[in-house]
Amino acid sequence: MSPRSFVLVTGAAGTIGQPLLSTLASMPSIEGIVALGHVTPVVAREPSVRVVAGDVTQNEHLGLDPADAEAVSSRITAIIHAAANTRFDAPLSEARTANVDGTRHVIEFARRCPRLNRIVALSSTHVAGRRTGTILEDDLEHDAGFVNTYEATKYEAERELRAAMRDLPIAVARISTVLGDSCSGDIARRSAIHQAVRFMYASLAPMVPGDADSPVDFIALDHAVRAIAFLATDGFEAGATWHLGAGIDTVPFGELLDLTLQAFLQHRPSWRKRAIERPALVDLPTFELFCKSVDQLGDSTLRASTAVMSHFAPQLAFPKSFDDCRCREALVRGGVTRSPSRETWARMVKYVIQPENTDLEARILDFVRTSLLGGRAGPIDAGTYLFDEGLIDSLKILQLIAFIETEIGHTIPDADVVMENFRSVRTMAQRFTVRT
């Protein structure tokens, strides 16, 4: 990239877009960044980042007012197109509007940028859909079908991008499943995989489709961000498609489940006494029959679990590995390294289950319902005045203190042991939230 490069980042408030801004801003070769935000506010701390409100789904001006559109298009030298609807359960039309129409608009916008010398479009390794076996970086066209609308519409978007490669300097970075930060596991927005781990922790994930040997591919968020920043600058190669994933460091599915259970036991020792079984690995029809049955008769909690699982877990029944020769070579050249997959996974699990990141209100409510009241009381919710309703007394408050201190990991000073702090589950959750 030239020393005076100017980058437009779409989807700048997203899971990848937001940290990408900081990484790009720290690069000497980048003079300025235009961060296109839509619904979620973009946080821009660096002076070189200018936030503009827009929407790639609207038109070829990306929803910018004409003056802004003209100013941006005349100045930028690069586009990193990160805007997407990443919901696996989005209706097809909604996903298509964001992912296909949005990409078309970005392509049209790019054609009106006289200084533009590169576009990096973020895609997904799962444009391979229900294909199995080894997927090459140059592969795209297939008729194997898709597991969800996200995959299907990212595939359609890639077809638009491939067609536009004839007259535009476009490269596509297909990103694998993104977990949290490689050191802390932290992630701004939890994805289906994070929710699935929570369901497993809570004994709400009975089965998943797939074989124990199926390779599971994922990467840490910080690695993805560093890699994209490099591929969009010194590592750029027009016409390239990169598989930005684990490469040969995938983890067999069975081992991944074992690693998850080990992390539960290591970081939440009290989980052991629940004796929750490892989810069963089943064939896809069995998994789908279970999901259908829950949908027919199950109540909302279980339906929520299967709804999340059913939109991504079937992918595990189509084992595949992503060849990453081109991407790996580029990243080696740029000195972009990543942490081992198993460590990344373990840190993600720790992050997801650590007390300060769990839904404290729900946990206290569960304890009150199941252990304190033994299911004998009528329906209660987080706002129920427990003491006023005669549901708890001073003895039960002692039990609550023990629960909060041992299970939640928060020590309650004597001064806080006053009735008003235990008035309702909501009050307790607000009063005793762990401060990190």
Added chain:
Amino acid sequence: MDVSPIGISAIAYALPERTVDLRTLHECGLLDSPVDALAEFGFRCIHVSDRPADELALTALRRLIDEHAIDPESVDALLYAGAIPESHRVAGDGGTLEGFSYPVARLQYECGLINAATIGVAQAGCTGLMSAVALAASHLRATPDARRVICLSADVLPADRKREIIYNVISDGACALLVERDAPRNRIMAHRHVAKGYYWNSPARKNEIVAAYFPTARTIVRDTLTRCGYTADDIALVVPHNVSQRSWQILLPLLGVPPERLFADNIAAKGHVIAADNFINLRDAWDRGRVAAGDRLLLFNFGFGANWACLILQA
């Protein structure tokens, strides 16, 4: 140590004559789920009793003694399993002393089992009768003088109680078994029982129980087969508890058992007879020629608590 084989040599059961279909149950407000969905899950009708549990138990016990010409005085112990608290008391005015009027004692007296020790088996949900069989086998192994034990379960839901429990439709009924040394059939090859107290609060943990049911079932069945040195391929017939056909369609692939090896004849017409299912089905499977001498049979059950149990028999 006595290593003579122990088995279930005789079975008799008593179901109320009155049957009630799903539509009627729905109209009486006794179901939670839509009728069509429960029908799709494999239920059609259930048996409903207007007599208390101990009366049904007495019918089943007399049938067992009469059909198999059992000398009542030859019975060393009587184990009575009931899943719900109401099954462990003889109906009366509910006074304090009546809480000590035990069905098992009444049955012993009515049937003249004068040499039988009486024991109640409770708090094991629908696995109660299977637990009783395992206890009977342990008793026989540990007591050289003892030769035979009768195990019995009986449950009758109170009239105002819902008939659907977590997507399964419940029948009243009783079943009695003769467990003895040198049994000519149904020899006990292995038994395994797993209890998980995390799920003790059934209403509050309903979703977790549904989710835990399948993987834990797979584990316990595998473990029990391993104890015998068997695999799923060695099993000629799975003798189920009568939870929904749908749940068996989901579970069988986890166990590696093809659907034709499930004895599912009774699910639609008899419903889930709480703890008695497996043994009612075992009796019917024999009577209908579905079992041949020497077949290896797998009985699996789940009970609130939560309990998972598996029994492998050689027919």
